[in-house]
Amino acid sequence: MKKTGSQIIVESLKKEGVDIIFNYPGGAVLPLFDELQSASFKQVLVRHEQAAVHAADGYARATGKVGVVIVTSGPGATNTVTGIATAFMDSIPIVVMTGQVPTLLIGNDAFQEADIIGITRPCTKHNYLVKDVKDLARTLREAFYVARNGRPGPVLIDLPKDTLINSTEFKYPEKVFIRGYQPTYEGHLGQIQRAVKLILKSKKPVLYVGGGIISSNASKELTLFAEKCGIPVTMTLMGLGSFPGNHPLSLGMLGMHGTYWANMAVMESDLLIAVGSRFDDRVTGKIEAFAPQAKIIHIDIDPTSISKNVRVDLPIVGDCKRILSKILSLLEEEEVASFKAGLEKWHHQVEKFKAIHNMTYEQKEIIKPQFVIEKIYELTKGDAIISTEVGQNQMWTAQYFPFLKPRTLLTSGGLGTMGYGLPAAMGAQAAFPNKLVIDISGDGSFQMNSQELATVVQYQMPIKVVILNNGYLGMVRQWQEFFYGKRYASSCLEGTSPDFVKLAEAYGAVGFRTNKPEEVVPMLKKAFSIPEPVIIDFSVDPEENVYPMVPAGEPLNQMRLV
Amino acid sequence: MRHVITLLVENEFGVLTRVTGLFSGRGFNIESLCVAETLDPTVSTMTIVTRGDDQILEQVLKQLNKLIPVIKVVDLIEKEFVEREMVLVKVSATSETREEILRVIDIFRGKVIDVGAKTYTIEVTGDEKKINALLALLKPLGIKELVRTGRVAMIRGSKITTEPGA
Numbered sequence: 015m016k017k018t019g020s021q022i023i024v025e026s027l028k029k030e031g032v033d034i035i036f037n038y039p040g041g042a043v044l045p046l047f048d049e050l051q052s053a054s055f056k057q058v059l060v061r062h063e064q065a066a067v068h069a070a071d072g073y074a075r076a077t078g079k080v081g082v083v084i085v086t087s088g089p090g091a092t093n094t095v096t097g098i099a100t101a102f103m104d105s106i107p108i109v110v111m112t113g114q115v116p117t118l119l120i121g122n123d124a125f126q127e128a129d130i131i132g133i134t135r136p137c138t139k140h141n142y143l144v145k146d147v148k149d150l151a152r153t154l155r156e157a158f159y160v161a162r163n164g165r166p167g168p169v170l171i172d173l174p175k176d177t178l179i180n181s182t183e184f185k186y187p188e189k190v191f192i193r194g195y196q197p198t199y200e201g202h203l204g205q206i207q208r209a210v211k212l213i214l215k216s217k218k219p220v221l222y223v224g225g226g227i228i229s230s231n232a233s234k235e236l237t238l239f240a241e242k243c244g245i246p247v248t249m250t251l252m253g254l255g256s257f258p259g260n261h262p263l264s265l266g267m268l269g270m271h272g273t274y275w276a277n278m279a280v281m282e283s284d285l286l287i288a289v290g291s292r293f294d295d296r297v298t299g300k301i302e303a304f305a306p307q308a309k310i311i312h313i314d315i316d317p318t319s320i321s322k323n324v325r326v327d328l329p330i331v332g333d334c335k336r337i338l339s340k341i342l343s344l345l346e347e348e349e350v351a352s353f354k355a356g357l358e359k360w361h362h363q364v365e366k367f368k369a370i371h372n373m374t375y376e377q378k379e380i381i382k383p384q385f386v387i388e389k390i391y392e393l394t395k396g397d398a399i400i401s402t403e404v405g406q407n408q409m410w411t412a413q414y415f416p417f418l419k420p421r422t423l424l425t426s427g428g429l430g431t432m433g434y435g436l437p438a439a440m441g442a443q444a445a446f447p448n449k450l451v452i453d454i455s456g457d458g459s460f461q462m463n464s465q466e467l468a469t470v471v472q473y474q475m476p477i478k479v480v481i482l483n484n485g486y487l488g489m490v491r492q493w494q495e496f497f498y499g500k501r502y503a504s505s506c507l508e509g510t511s512p513d514f515v516k517l518a519e520a521y522g523a524v525g526f527r528t529n530k531p532e533e534v535v536p537m538l539k540k541a542f543s544i545p546e547p548v549i550i551d552f553s554v555d556p557e558e559n560v561y562p563m564v565p566a567g568e569p570l571n572q573m574r575l576v
Numbered sequence: 577m578r579h580v581i582t583l584l585v586e587n588e589f590g591v592l593t594r595v596t597g598l599f600s601g602r603g604f605n606i607e608s609l610c611v612a613e614t615l616d617p618t619v620s621t622m623t624i625v626t627r628g629d630d631q632i633l634e635q636v637l638k639q640l641n642k643l644i645p646v647i648k649v650v651d652l653i654e655k656e657f658v659e660r661e662m663v664l665v666k667v668s669a670t671s672e673t674r675e676e677i678l679r680v681i682d683i684f685r686g687k688v689i690d691v692g693a694k695t696y697t698i699e700v701t702g703d704e705k706k707i708n709a710l711l712a713l714l715k716p717l718g719i720k721e722l723v724r725t726g727r728v729a730m731i732r733g734s735k736i737t738t739e740p741g742a
Binding site for chain 2: 131132135136139140143160192193194195316317318321322
């Protein structure tokens, strides 16, 4: 039987196991929306297309499944770009379908036309323009395959209106074969054997792990490996949660705002085992001075990540989970026992680093933002999905909330997109209606997508938005304080933000506010107990800074500690 | 350093932009680019000549490989290879220079493919050195117009550059 393009899309999405779609309608894509109305997917109508993509991204990070977005042509499509670039930088699998003007009008400056294929080419893993309905089913199959396999990423499908209307026989391809896309999953055995030898020879090893552990679901293998060998683990921002933050072997985050001991351990190490991480400039600091004595093993599924920024001694291309399992299977008990015993000195040295500088703050009469985050952790015992915005709120969350499990932190790491947190929280809450989902926000970032309060209220998502309100674009202000002679150009929001309690109420949510430290815990408790969306506006110390800080371009051991 | 890169790609729209985007995004100029179908009509070959920092080019090659419609990437500079290019040159031909032009072309095994009242249009094939040498000789005689195809290249011997698995 023949089906229209729109029907084919609905059928294909079912075959892909899609359960939620984040969308926003418009003229070019109406035939598809008409078909979606009677489909069984849960649909979340956002208030801005950027939020639809962040929500799908948050859904993907929280569940490990592919997030799906449907929007219209022109402005609908261009509004998705920031969301797509965010997902691209952090390797998050999403499929974005955009409407397009009819094939015959493409290139004619038609109403609501934008060359979204051209615009998103550098920020998608791949994108498709489907000019013929006969190609539709295969394209959808490929798009989901490409998004979730290998190094995951966003894929965009541009759908001219006639493709949605025209009909053809529907047959969903069972298999995908793309001759130009054959990711390597199994690591090279010889390289893995060499890695094991290097590991057993090392005296001061550090595991430096990133988002790749989370996307390949390798947390269990990582933990087994670290424990078996007694190797300390430091995580990138994207890697937080891949290894329990409260584990004795956890060094916390490294890099620009990493812990003192993580950065010192990396700089002192004689072997760095990088797994699913990519030596980002925020991680390495001055590249020539990075881990000067260390040999580097780099395990990553993406060959372009290897030796991109740092020369690697031993690369292994493949899936983190499979390679870590292989390494585990090659470790012999006796050898490991003597290796582990030899690490005692190294563990002592790391403990010494911890004694030199600990993560501390003083909670006096003004609320400290770190205090709020510590209390959120204590009250939830870490059992919550936390999203963040970007800037100080994000770094304090990374430092003071020891994430215990993978997929519990949703944060824009690579692109650093302000306004990410609230829509990402929506995505997670849509997937897990009964989980506690908290967006840790700032007064600046929150306003970049605050229109989504309407969505949150419409679908009665009980998200808690914690605004660490310091009256500044805090991270910008911090840089201006350190590097621009305290000239706070365009970074002061004091007295210009709306009344967030009234704003919450205007949308139909609940709003709380306080500036008293003793009210923080009761207020959080109350918010967590209400099964409704709540905004809590905490007036925090306006000039608190994020420490430690490695100034951009400095070596990792050159940290400002106060 | 000069690099001659051969790519096997899907013969479909948009591939060229994806490929060239990786060069332009890094501020690399492409000296010449040649694209055409192979024996298999679903596959095209691209030959790209470019210059740039070796480490950055290595990264570009890896990223070319990562593009979904790119099937294979070979940097020929690491191998023994032959390369050819064709040029069409329109030279002014006066009664004094006609003989000289014909002699030069003959030495370079070129052909006159069109004759005008005051011009010859010449076709010559060869590698970069040969073409440049010919142009140097023709220049004083008055080159009116010049079109080059860009280079195509192949590995020497019985090895096959364009076999997907090779």
